[in-house]
Amino acid sequence: MHIVTTIAGSDSGGGAGIQADLKTFQELGVFGTSVITALTAQNTMGVSGVFPIDHSFVEKQFQALIEDFSIAAIKTGMLYSSDIIKAIAHMIHNQNIPLIVDPVMIAKGGESLLLQEAIEAMRSSLLPLATIVTPNIPEAEALTGRKIHDVSDIREVAQGFFQLGVHCVILKGGHLADPNFAIDYVFFQNGKSFSMQTPRIQTSNTHGTGCTFSAAITAFLGQGFAMDKAIIEAKKFIQLAILHDLSIGHGYGPTNHFAYQLHKDSCEVLIYET
């Protein structure tokens, strides 16, 4: 049994954060463990409260895991403060475990999930340890200080992440204005790159898309998939989870974590060399 870990915030509404990650891990047949960085009072309509966990207790949770388990891959999500980020970086820097950083900053409803003061710690302490980073466009801009207007800017931004020490950058195009396609751009430090394209689904039920996508990458990597295969299969997982939405709640509804196992043969991801 492959064991993977999510270090993230709890979403009481069950669509994002720790809950989305553990559901994804379960669906993909890996054993999920968790380190909770913050509690959020949240539903599909928004975040009404954030209760950060003291960084010493974040450390204690991780310590409990590494004392007992052999962890195959780790992902991070909502990390909230520089204290928490530094504690996590300190704990994992000598572990030699693949690390997927989803640099969560702002919830779909606009609420901040990362303090402004924590952006520098993310850049200087955590990203140098990352195997893969999965920013959306605004997150990539905030972390590299470069603006993204078109695809050529995306390549520049990926270089910015490589300079920090990241091995693979996935720039998620969910926020780009293409009405027909959801395109993500994948860049490896060795110069290899490709884009992944699926039909854009017209829906507001996209709560937790980024969490679910990065959790799926973590689950596939934890099972020993090669990095490109893990990324492409995770794109399939999130495409199906958005397509077969569950219509839960009154706001931005969650995605459907059951969908991949039911429909995985029906999804095609188009890959283009970039």
Ligand SMILES: Nc1ncnc2c1ncn2[C@@H]1O[C@H](COP(=O)(O)OP(=O)(O)OP(=O)(O)O)[C@@H](O)[C@H]1O
């Ligand atoms: N409407 C959509 N149709 C198809 N795929 C989508 C859609 N919206 C997002 N995606 C895909 O979902 C994945 C997550 O992308 P997104 O840009 O939504 O991440 P995010 O903004 O970080 O999410 P979150 O806000 O949950 O953290 C990407 O693979 C993206 O292409």
Ligand SMILES: Cc1ncc(COP(=O)(O)O)c(N)n1
């Ligand atoms: C605990 C937690 N982690 C991450 C997200 C981001 O998800 P989204 O941007 O879809 O709201 C969230 N809302 N809550």
